Amino acid sequence: MFEIDFAEFPSTSAAASGRFFERAFGWPVTPYGPDYTDVRAEGLTLGFQSNATEQARAPLVTIRTDDLAAARKAVEAAGGVVTREPFAFPGGSRFHFREPGGSELAVWTPDD
Template sequence: MYEVDFVEFPAESAAASGRFFERAFGWAVTPYGPDYADVAASGVTFGFQADPAERPRAPLVTIRTDDLSAARTAVEAAGGVVTVEPFSFPGGRRFHFREPGGSELALWCPE
C-alpha cells in the first residue's frame, strides 16, 4: 500500500503556522517542541518544520507504506536515489528520495 497522507512545509515559525490553520479552518494542531507542529486537515496531515537544520527547501510530499524496506527497494529499482537515510521520529520511520525528474519526496512507515 502506498498513500500520500502527509506534506511537510518549511516554516519560519511552526507555532504560528499551527495557530493560523487552527484559527482559519478549525484543524487540530499537535506541537512537537518549539520547531515542529502537525496540523490534521481533511485526510492529509501538514507538518511545519521551523528548525533550520531540518527544514525542507520546498514542500515535502510524504507517502505512507507498510514496509519501508520494500519501498526503498522499489524506489531504487525505479531509478530513485535515497537522499536521507532512514531515521526514526515520533510515530515512525522515514527516508527521503529524489525521483528521476528531480523532485524530493519521502516514504514513511508507522512503528
Template sequence: MYAIDFVEFPSSAASSSGRFFARAFGWTATPYGPDYADVAGAGITLGFQSDPDELPPAPLVTIRADDLDQARRDVESAGGVITVEPFEFPGGRRFHFREPGGCELAVWRPT
C-alpha cells in the first residue's frame, strides 16, 4: 500500500510553526527539540524542519509504504533515482528519490 500522509516544510522556526497550526486549526503539535515539529490533523501530518543542516529546499511530499525495500525497488524500476539512502528517524525509516520530471519526494515506513 502506498499513500501520501506526510509533507515536510522548511521553516525558520519549527516550534513556532507547530504552535501556529495547533492554535489556528486545533491540530496536535509535537516538538522534537527546537528544530523540528510534527503537526497532525485532518488525516495528514506536517513536519517543520529548521535545522540548517537538514533543511529541505522545498516542501517534501512523503509517501507511506508497508515495505520500504519493495518501495525502493518499485521506485528504481520505474526510473526514479535514489537521492538519500534509507535512514532512521524518530518514528520510522525513509529514503528520498527524484522522479524523472525532477521532483524530489520521500518514502517512509513507520516503526
C-alpha cells in the first residue's frame, strides 16, 4: 500500500502555522513541542517544521506505507536516491529520497 497522506512545510513558527489553519478552517492541531505542529485536514495531514536544521528546502510530500524497507528497495530500484536514512519520530519512522527529476519526497510508516 502506498498513499500520499502527509505534506511537511518549512515554517518560521510551527505554532503560528497551526493556529492559522485551526482558526481559518477549523482543522484540529497537534503540537509536538515548540518546533513542530501537525494540522489534520480532510484526508491529509499538514506538518509545519520551524527548526531550521530539520526543515526541507521546499514542501515535503510524504507517502505512507506498511513496509518501510520494501519501499526503500522500490525507490532505489526505480532510480531514486535516499537523501536521509530512516529515522524515528513521534508516531513512526521515515526516510527521504530524491526522484530522478530532482524533487525530494519521503516515505513513512506509523508505529504499530
